[in-house]
Amino acid sequence: METNSRSMKDLAIIILNYNTFSDTQRQVNTLLLEGCPAEAIYVVDNNSSDRPHLAELNSQTGINLILSSKNGGYAYGNNLATKKALADGKNNFLILNPDIEISLFTIKKMYDRLITLSDVGILGCRLCYRTAKNIVFSDGGLLFPEKGYMGGHFNCNHNTQEDKNCGLNYHIDYVDGSTLMFKKQVLEEIGFLNEAFFMYYEESEWCLRLLKNTNLKIAVDTCCEAYNLYSEKGAFYEYYMTRNRIWLCRLYNGNKKYVIKERLKFARKSIKKGDFKMAKAYVSGVFSGVFTKMSKIH
Helix, strand or coil: CHHHHHHCCCEEEEEEECCCHHHHHHHHHHHHHCCCCHHHEEEEECCCCCHHHHHHHHHHHCCEEEECCCCCHHHHHHHHHHHHHHHCCCCEEEEECCCCECCHHHHHHHHHHHHHCCCEEEEEEEEEECCEEEEEEECCEEEEHHHCCEEEECCCCCECCCCCCCCEECCCCECCCCEEEEEHHHHHHHCCCCHHHCCCCHHHHHHHHHHHHCCCEEEEEEEEEEEECCCCCCHHHHHHHHHHHHHHHHHHCCCHHHHHHHHHHHHHHHHHCCCHHHHHHHHHHHHHHHHCCHHHCC
16 A cells, blocks of 8 residues: 555645544544555644644644634635645645545545546546445536526436446536545646635536636546435525525526526425525525625635
């Protein structure tokens, strides 16, 4: 494994922590036990209550620890770590959500694939469920601009035992941000993740920006597998999903009216159920999505 680690010396593995220490610790320790060098791992904390635990992990392992002065969301935290890794001379980067289960062997396969594909800037892997590892969650993200950039997933709920063929899938619109590997060239050509989004659709916007403005492609290598956890979604999620879909429509000519109509319908249903918190999330998301000045989301 030591040989594999040296071959990835220009790769930064970025893990964003926000009150997710148990998952972050599990992920870091697993990678270290498999031979990943500590200097390749960048844990960034978005000003959460986990800092004392992370400081102890840092002192025990020697990983890179970046402490944000605020909770600026997914893009802000990952951009912060990416800038530190760039300053350290890294040329390739892997963003990992803490709940992802992935082996160093799989990371190396992704890395080897990415650096041999001169036309690919962003690469993902097959995501399956941690609770059902033979069931696909995503072989790449799909977006439907005519439906207000409603999202979907290629091969969602497909059983991997029924079809063992795998390879590169280019027929996607975005790479899931939970396991996203990219080249320095992407930063040079289109810049960093859009921090205004805070949560959700940041990777979608980034991939759309790349496809629109460069000749680089995005792809998912379905021969590489990682595993995620599905979590229940609440008002926090629905607010940002509503707002950010409208923002994406404004930026990339999607059907804004579709999102507004859909989300206000959901708000009415929530009111009938007596769930005023959820209804407020939908309505506030629509208001913010429509009326926020575009200059603030570029």
